[in-house]
Amino acid sequence: xxxxxxxxxxxxxxxxxxxxxxxxxxxxxxxxxxxxxxxxxxxxxxxxxxxxxxxxxxxxxxxxxxxxxxxxxxxxxxxxxxxxxxxxxxxxxxxxxxxxxxxxxxxxxxxxxxxxx
Amino acid sequence: xxxxxxxxxxxxxxxxxxxxxxxxxxxxxxxxxxxxxxxxxxxxxxxxxxxxxxxxxxxxxxxxxxxxxxxxxxxxxxxxxxxxxxxxxxxxxxxxxxxxxxxxxxxxxx
Numbered sequence: 620x621x622x623x624x625x626x627x628x629x630x631x632x633x634x635x636x637x638x639x640x641x642x643x644x645x646x647x648x649x650x651x652x653x654x655x656x657x658x659x660x661x662x663x664x665x666x667x668x669x670x671x672x673x674x675x676x677x678x679x680x681x682x683x684x685x686x687x688x689x690x691x692x693x694x695x696x697x698x699x700x701x702x703x704x705x706x707x708x709x710x711x712x713x714x715x716x717x718x719x720x721x722x723x724x725x726x727x728x729x730x731x732x733x734x735x736x
Numbered sequence: 737x738x739x740x741x742x743x744x745x746x747x748x749x750x751x752x753x754x755x756x757x758x759x760x761x762x763x764x765x766x767x768x769x770x771x772x773x774x775x776x777x778x779x780x781x782x783x784x785x786x787x788x789x790x791x792x793x794x795x796x797x798x799x800x801x802x803x804x805x806x807x808x809x810x811x812x813x814x815x816x817x818x819x820x821x822x823x824x825x826x827x828x829x830x831x832x833x834x835x836x837x838x839x840x841x842x843x844x845x846x
Contacts (some may be wrong), residue, residue, distance in 0.1 A: 663837060664840070
């Protein structure tokens with residue numbers, strides 16, 4: 620069945636960067652967009668970015684412009700999200716999610732990123 | 737992009753129906769048929785319940801239905817069951833080619 624398997628939890632210090640991976644399986648990787656969404660503790664969902672794995676074109680939420688980079692490696696069907704200049708407010712569960720350009724259909728299990736000195 | 741507006745909480749008794757609203761603008765909800773609804777139980781990843789305003793994915797109960805009028809979308813759950821107690825989020829495509837979520841609604845089954 621279709622799976623999105625994310626990398627494990629991370630603990631980072633303020634100012635550092637984090638790179639989270641999301642490996643997709645059991646479907647044609649280039650046929651679906653991949654999104655990244657985060658959820659701070661006790662808070663709602665926040666959309667961050669998306670990538671079209673077919674051509675690698677990305678789109679970022681303005682709030683994260685300049686700090687987030689989304690990439691993909693088609694040979695390994697893996698998508699990456701790198702967030703730089705981390706601050707405590709970036710502490711959250713980060714989800715990769717498969718879907719269309721306009722909607723999310725399925726979510727990964729989530730990766731907890733903790734930013735603490 | 738400002739978050740879509742949802743009520744913070746709704747409640748209902750088993751067997752009743754409830755409706756959760758999701759209000760945006762003409763730049764998101766009102767401008768597209770790309771409104772989705774997600775259910776999230778504590779500690780779990782969200783699950784798609786409705787996409788493209790009113791379409792249900794395979795495996796989702798027909799007790800869940802969606803609609804839209806102008807800048808407001810709605811999720812209706814009929815025949816409430818205990819397992820429906822969860823947080824619900826709406827999302828919409830936007831004119832900026834991004835997605836935006838609502839703040840979330842906590843559903844309590846009394």
